[in-house]
Amino acid sequence: MIPQWNKSQTVTVIGAGVAGLCVATELLQRGITPQIIEAQTEPGPASCSWWAGGMLSPLCEAESAEEAVTRYGKKAAAWWQSHTGLVKQNGSLVVALKRDHSDLNRFAKRTQDYELMDSAAIAALEPDLSGPFTQGLFYKSEAHLAPREALTALKNNLLKQGVKFVYCAAQPETIAEHSLVVDCRGINAKNDTRGLRGVKGEMLILRCPDLAIQRPIRLLHPRIPLYIVPRGDGVYMLGATMIESSAKTHASVRSVMELLNAAYALNPAFGEAEILEIGVDSRPAFNDNLPKIRHRGHIITANGLYRHGFLLAPSLAIMVANYIHTGTKPEWFESV
Amino acid sequence: MKDFYGVHLDTPFMLGTAQYPSPAILAEAFTRSKASVATVSLRREASDNKAGQDFWQLIKQLNVRVLPNTAGCHTVKEAVTTAHMAREIFGTKWIKLEVIGEEDTLQPDVFGLVEAAKILSEDGFQVFPYTTEDLVVADKLVNAGCRVLMPWGAPIGSGMGLNNVFGLRALRSHFPDIPLVVDAGLGLPSQATQAMELGIDAILLNTAVSKAGDPAMMAEAFALAIRAGQLAVGADPMEPRDMASPSTPIFGKAFLD
Numbered sequence: 001m002i003p004q005w006n007k008s009q010t011v012t013v014i015g016a017g018v019a020g021l022c023v024a025t026e027l028l029q030r031g032i033t034p035q036i037i038e039a040q041t042e043p044g045p046a047s048c049s050w051w052a053g054g055m056l057s058p059l060c061e062a063e064s065a066e067e068a069v070t071r072y073g074k075k076a077a078a079w080w081q082s083h084t085g086l087v088k089q090n091g092s093l094v095v096a097l098k099r100d101h102s103d104l105n106r107f108a109k110r111t112q113d114y115e116l117m118d119s120a121a122i123a124a125l126e127p128d129l130s131g132p133f134t135q136g137l138f139y140k141s142e143a144h145l146a147p148r149e150a151l152t153a154l155k156n157n158l159l160k161q162g163v164k165f166v167y168c169a170a171q172p173e174t175i176a177e178h179s180l181v182v183d184c185r186g187i188n189a190k191n192d193t194r195g196l197r198g199v200k201g202e203m204l205i206l207r208c209p210d211l212a213i214q215r216p217i218r219l220l221h222p223r224i225p226l227y228i229v230p231r232g233d234g235v236y237m238l239g240a241t242m243i244e245s246s247a248k249t250h251a252s253v254r255s256v257m258e259l260l261n262a263a264y265a266l267n268p269a270f271g272e273a274e275i276l277e278i279g280v281d282s283r284p285a286f287n288d289n290l291p292k293i294r295h296r297g298h299i300i301t302a303n304g305l306y307r308h309g310f311l312l313a314p315s316l317a318i319m320v321a322n323y324i325h326t327g328t329k330p331e332w333f334e335s336v
Numbered sequence: 337m338k339d340f341y342g343v344h345l346d347t348p349f350m351l352g353t354a355q356y357p358s359p360a361i362l363a364e365a366f367t368r369s370k371a372s373v374a375t376v377s378l379r380r381e382a383s384d385n386k387a388g389q390d391f392w393q394l395i396k397q398l399n400v401r402v403l404p405n406t407a408g409c410h411t412v413k414e415a416v417t418t419a420h421m422a423r424e425i426f427g428t429k430w431i432k433l434e435v436i437g438e439e440d441t442l443q444p445d446v447f448g449l450v451e452a453a454k455i456l457s458e459d460g461f462q463v464f465p466y467t468t469e470d471l472v473v474a475d476k477l478v479n480a481g482c483r484v485l486m487p488w489g490a491p492i493g494s495g496m497g498l499n500n501v502f503g504l505r506a507l508r509s510h511f512p513d514i515p516l517v518v519d520a521g522l523g524l525p526s527q528a529t530q531a532m533e534l535g536i537d538a539i540l541l542n543t544a545v546s547k548a549g550d551p552a553m554m555a556e557a558f559a560l561a562i563r564a565g566q567l568a569v570g571a572d573p574m575e576p577r578d579m580a581s582p583s584t585p586i587f588g589k590a591f592l593d
Binding site for chain 2: 064065066106109110197198222244245246247285287288289
């Protein structure tokens with residue numbers, strides 16, 4: 001174990017977003033019962049992970065992300081399934097309109113383990129996408145989950161196993177030094193986390209009972225790359241913009257219009273959909289868009305999940321818990 | 337190399353800052369590109385508060401001259417407003433003026449462009465207009481006060497290279513004293529060399545580097561290619577000819593028997 005901690009000390013996790021809940025879950029598995037401090041009494045819109053897409057698509061992320069995202073991301077689906085049972089292993093599909101086929105070629109070149117699909121294969125897989133799409137890439141091993149239900153499930157597991165939740169806003173420095181603190185506040189820790197920046201995302205939740213899409217769909221587009229994740233019962237999550245800004249409000253008309261336009265291109269039935277929610281939040285990210293674990297005194301910070309919250313939080317949590325438990329510095333450890 | 341509104345640039349390379357996999361890779365690409373100028377597009381929303389500060393800080397750390405642009409503006413009014421915001425945020429009179437006329441090809445609305453260039457030039461801006469290779473439009477931009485012209489090679493992000501070499505050559509000979517920057521459409525370093533060999537003064541690109549598998553390596557490839565073209569022009573190339581001209585003189589060859 002790390003020298004700054006002994007088994008008689010409590011471990012306090014600050015933040016019950018996807019990072020904090022995963023860290024607490026992994027600590028419990030090592031026989032450490034943490035307490036969690038969180039400003040909100042229930043998982044909700046104040047946390048960035050509330051607005052997550054819930055795609056567990058490590059293969060597709062290889063298109064633009066570092067190799068580690070794919071390597072660790074591949075472990076996510078099994079982790080979520082064993083802790084929540086909410087994972088849908090239906091694969092994911094990437095399509096582009098005919099004029100953007102060079103984007104599809106590029107995507108194929110940067111990723112692996114896909115099946116090339118023609119229009120018949122696409123139609124067989126997703127009947128609602130037959131028509132405009134003559135080529136696609138199918139990543140059979142990818143999965144998705146409903147992120148809000150997953151957060152609630154993790155929290156309930158923790159409560160059941162005796163983890164205490166304290167509902168208040170807290171700064172890591174204000175926690176007494178006899179407790180080891182794991183700071184999982186995400187973008188809210190921006191002011192005291194060196195190099196952390198916000199990447200704003202806007203997303204929509206629509207109800208469109210006319211469609212029965214079974215798996216996450218990525219529509220490649222030079223201006224507006226879009227993904228749609230089915231949430232069940234005809235509900236779909238549409239995301240997401242990527243804007244270098246730490247603003248957590250102000251979903252702009254332009255962004256919403258572009259997302260809706262792209263959805264409409266995917267299937268005109270989205271034109272009749274009901275807009276349930278317009279969401280906006282800011283993802284916490286470091287300069288290389290990879291998570292980092294830092295340790296100073298009695299405070300360990302685990303942050304920077306960027307747009308890979310559900311994909312990488314399990315691995316980040318395992319690293320943090322192992323570090324506390326064994327003292328081994330993990331891959332994402334950064335000395336301060 | 338010609339000055340750009342009185343500013344000497346160390347290298348004739350201007351690199352965009354959009355669409356990189358991460359800020360860390362963006363910074364590495366700039367280091368290897370040795371680019372003298374970074375173009376930065378302004379999201380109007382980000383200027384309201386301090387929300388976009390982190391990205392501006394990162395750009396400042398690149399230690400290159402910033403050329404803000406009005407990317408994504410479709411009207412004269414939008415472009416002029418964005419230019420004013422950019423001047424305030426970046427503290428520079430330089431503005432890359434884009435007035436987009438068509439969504440699919442992103443080709444400039446040259447009528448709006450001339451109008452906006454006039455307004456901004458009269459307001460003290462130093463305008464870098466993103467335009468087509470059209471000679472008449474170029475002339476009107478110069479009359480509007482532009483002292484740099486930025487003709488496209490091909491549509492933005494298309495990677496098609498120089499679609500109208502004749503047009504660029506004509507532009508060069510009509511405006512021998514105006515710095516010309518090929519802006520947009522390049523995909524490969526050899527296309528940048530070709531542009532420099534035509535006598536173009538500088539290259540501006542973004543997608544070819546940011547969307548390459550290894551952006552930093554591609555940035556260096558472009559830097560070398562641009563330098564190659566620049567050296568070639570300085571070296572005064574030979575004139576092409578129809579018939580062979582022996583490179584080894586026959587006269588004076590030794591008789592071996």
